[in-house]
Amino acid sequence: MSLTHKTFPQVVLTQVKWKVMAYSQALITLLILQIVMYYFNYSGSGMSTRGNGLLSLQTHFYSLDGFVISTCLWSFVTAYLIQTKDYRKTNLSIVSNRVTGNIANALVLVFYSFIATIIVHMSLYILVAFIQLVKGITMFPDVSLFNFLHFLVSFCLILLAASSGYFLSSLFNLSKILGGLFVIFFGLFLFRVFDEQLLTIMRFYFEAGYLLFIVKALITASLFFTLPVVFLNRKEVVRG
Amino acid sequence: MNISNDSTAPIYIQIAEWIENEILAERLQEAGKVYSQYQLAELFNINPATAGKGLTILLENDIVYKKRGLGMFVQVGAKELILAKRRDEKLSKLAKEIVQEAKRLFVQDEELIELIKKAQREE
Amino acid sequence: MGDIVCNLLDKNYRNKKALNKLSCSIEGEKIIGLIGRNGAGKSTWLKLLAGHLKPTDGEIRIFGENPFNSLKVASNLILIEDTMTFPPFLNIRELLKMAGDFYQNWQGELAEGLLKYADIPLNNYHHKLSKGQASTFNLIYGLATRCAITLLDEPMNGMDEGIRTDMYRAILKEYIANPRIIIISSHHLAEIEHLLEEIMLIDHGEVVLHLPLEAVSQMLVRIKGEVNEVKEMTGYQDVLYEKQDVSYEVIIERNKLDETYDKQSKTLIQSVSATEVCKLLTNKSKGGIDDVFNS
Numbered sequence A: 001m002s003l004t005h006k007t008f009p010q011v012v013l014t015q016v017k018w019k020v021m022a023y024s025q026a027l028i029t030l031l032i033l034q035i036v037m038y039y040f041n042y043s044g045s046g047m048s049t050r051g052n053g054l055l056s057l058q059t060h061f062y063s064l065d066g067f068v069i070s071t072c073l074w075s076f077v078t079a080y081l082i083q084t085k086d087y088r089k090t091n092l093s094i095v096s097n098r099v100t101g102n103i104a105n106a107l108v109l110v111f112y113s114f115i116a117t118i119i120v121h122m123s124l125y126i127l128v129a130f131i132q133l134v135k136g137i138t139m140f141p142d143v144s145l146f147n148f149l150h151f152l153v154s155f156c157l158i159l160l161a162a163s164s165g166y167f168l169s170s171l172f173n174l175s176k177i178l179g180g181l182f183v184i185f186f187g188l189f190l191f192r193v194f195d196e197q198l199l200t201i202m203r204f205y206f207e208a209g210y211l212l213f214i215v216k217a218l219i220t221a222s223l224f225f226t227l228p229v230v231f232l233n234r235k236e237v238v239r240g
Numbered sequence B: 001m002n003i004s005n006d007s008t009a010p011i012y013i014q015i016a017e018w019i020e021n022e023i024l025a026e027r028l029q030e031a032g033k034v035y036s037q038y039q040l041a042e043l044f045n046i047n048p049a050t051a052g053k054g055l056t057i058l059l060e061n062d063i064v065y066k067k068r069g070l071g072m073f074v075q076v077g078a079k080e081l082i083l084a085k086r087r088d089e090k091l092s093k094l095a096k097e098i099v100q101e102a103k104r105l106f107v108q109d110e111e112l113i114e115l116i117k118k119a120q121r122e123e
Numbered sequence C: 001m002g003d004i005v006c007n008l009l010d011k012n013y014r015n016k017k018a019l020n021k022l023s024c025s026i027e028g029e030k031i032i033g034l035i036g037r038n039g040a041g042k043s044t045w046l047k048l049l050a051g052h053l054k055p056t057d058g059e060i061r062i063f064g065e066n067p068f069n070s071l072k073v074a075s076n077l078i079l080i081e082d083t084m085t086f087p088p089f090l091n092i093r094e095l096l097k098m099a100g101d102f103y104q105n106w107q108g109e110l111a112e113g114l115l116k117y118a119d120i121p122l123n124n125y126h127h128k129l130s131k132g133q134a135s136t137f138n139l140i141y142g143l144a145t146r147c148a149i150t151l152l153d154e155p156m157n158g159m160d161e162g163i164r165t166d167m168y169r170a171i172l173k174e175y176i177a178n179p180r181i182i183i184i185s186s187h188h189l190a191e192i193e194h195l196l197e198e199i200m201l202i203d204h205g206e207v208v209l210h211l212p213l214e215a216v217s218q219m220l221v222r223i224k225g226e227v228n229e230v231k232e233m234t235g236y237q238d239v240l241y242e243k244q245d246v247s248y249e250v251i252i253e254r255n256k257l258d259e260t261y262d263k264q265s266k267t268l269i270q271s272v273s274a275t276e277v278c279k280l281l282t283n284k285s286k287g288g289i290d291d292v293f294n295s
Helices: A008-022 A025-041 A065-082 A085-093 A098-135 A148-174 A176-190 A195-206 A210-231 B011-024 B037-044 B048-060 B078-104 B109-122 C042-049 C071-076 C092-102 C108-117 C131-145 C161-177 C189-195 C213-217 C227-233 C274-281 C289-294
Strands: A046-051 A056-061 B002-004 B064-067 B071-074 C004-013 C016-026 C030-035 C057-062 C077-080 C149-153 C181-186 C198-203 C206-212 C220-225 C241-244 C248-253 C268-271
Touching (some): A008 A098, A008 C071, A008 C092, A025 A065, A025 A098, A065 A098, A065 A148, A098 A148, A098 A210, A148 A210, A195 A210, B011 B037, B011 B078, B037 B048, B037 C161, B048 B064, B048 C213, C004 C042, C016 C042, C016 C057, C016 C206, C030 C042, C030 C161, C030 C189, C042 C057, C042 C077, C042 C149, C071 C077, C077 C131, C092 C108, C092 C131, C108 C161, C131 C149, C131 C161, C161 C181, C161 C189, C181 C189, C189 C274, C206 C213, C213 C274, C220 C227, C227 C248
Parallel strands (some): B002 C268, C030 C181, C030 C198, C149 C181
Antiparallel strands (some): A046 A056, B064 B071, C004 C016, C004 C057, C198 C206, C220 C268, C241 C248
């Protein structure tokens, strides 16, 4: 009886490879979502009209916002699903332990967030090109068409959403009560019980400009990704 | 006391008997190679270890011998050995039954011996 | 040092005791039958070996390591059970390719051949297979990984009669081609007996016996005859089973039988099959179900 040997990085990489393929359905969902967003964005996210009787000028604003927000929602849900018990159980049919499984899931989400960011940016360009062709409206970009900083910021937002979905799902894995409490706590924000605190959080992230936001977002996301690896490491996973 | 197995002798004994039968029928030649435990396992759909035990019995009874790295071979004279053993077993079993029956029927020893001698003369 | 060593394993689910100070040691390639009634602790023990669960108390060592979170154990041990799941968006063909990436000894051709034989199309999805097909796939998957330790928990669940026999043969042939530790759990010993080298009988979370198959089928004897004669032969000791109708019948351990007893008696002595031994050793009463009707 000879034993086979696989190193930790080998196992993680193989898992990432197959999880990216196995959950690629999620990217198709994202594309469909983008098409829905075209419809909403068709007339622009904002409009102002000026005129002096002879001349009327309509300005439409087309921006990334709608695309990014919908993609954040998508990445949150995708992350939540990937980390649910049912999906984690499939790890029992391959070479895996709890740490490699969780790290691989996190890496897959980072990869998906990156792809999603590219899709989001492409969506805007396609929309812009489409509107110019069909409506004959002339477009003026307010910044250069591809802005790396914008790209990074939207990536961070999507990643932040993914990491919180991953974290929440892991929390539910650990204990339903803990997950439930977290949801209630989150709900209170929505019902504006903690408006002041929310404002503080917003300020913490967005006040100091793009670059600092990126740093803060990356740190938060890595925390959300690594904490579950630690607290799920002693947790039993059984098929049924 | 009769040990009756209801014809469910352990599988390894059945394997040993089957090989003996193959030798008696000369499908296995003296000094020729015997099936390996894995061949037997496949043939009879049984665990190789069980087949191995059957071969071990034959090895202990000097019906086969081991050649290092080559497997098991039929001992020269194995056929005679098996025949002798079977005769022995069968006859002593019958003899035992005769003695038991004689006891139940209150037949004296001398009377019994006389009966056997008579049977021999009539053959 | 064995390949699998368990030392005083306890496993509790809330208030229920699933394993109770279970100890055992398994070394070297062999096929072992894990026998026990429903709820005896078979599945729990297998899940502990696979590292899905961790023991409440006691210790497990597989290849010298604790299986919980061990990559060494994960690469060399697989547990097949009927609740097994796979990523839902990969079809069977892709699952086979995936397994090849994870398991160094993966037998892709064998898996495809067996699936074809079992009429399971490669472009189907695991969760769309019927219960019997899924069990067949799982078993084939487990055999093709050629893991040094292959644990099969009721592998034939839901399969129809014909394919069962074929799959038992597949297990044997794969074992011969590549010997490893295979543990097959079943509450139906007679069906797997021919495959086994050893039997491990579990009851109430404890190992009742762990012996070579031949030793189990030689362990007990049935004595049938006239009451007083039988009682005298057995020395009036405790019996595992007794029944009184036209004749009196008891089952005792072979080594407790008084061999010097009168050899002319009409009392019948029979061997007891391994299946019956396992049933008797885990029975609650001496007369089996008949006791319920007689009381």
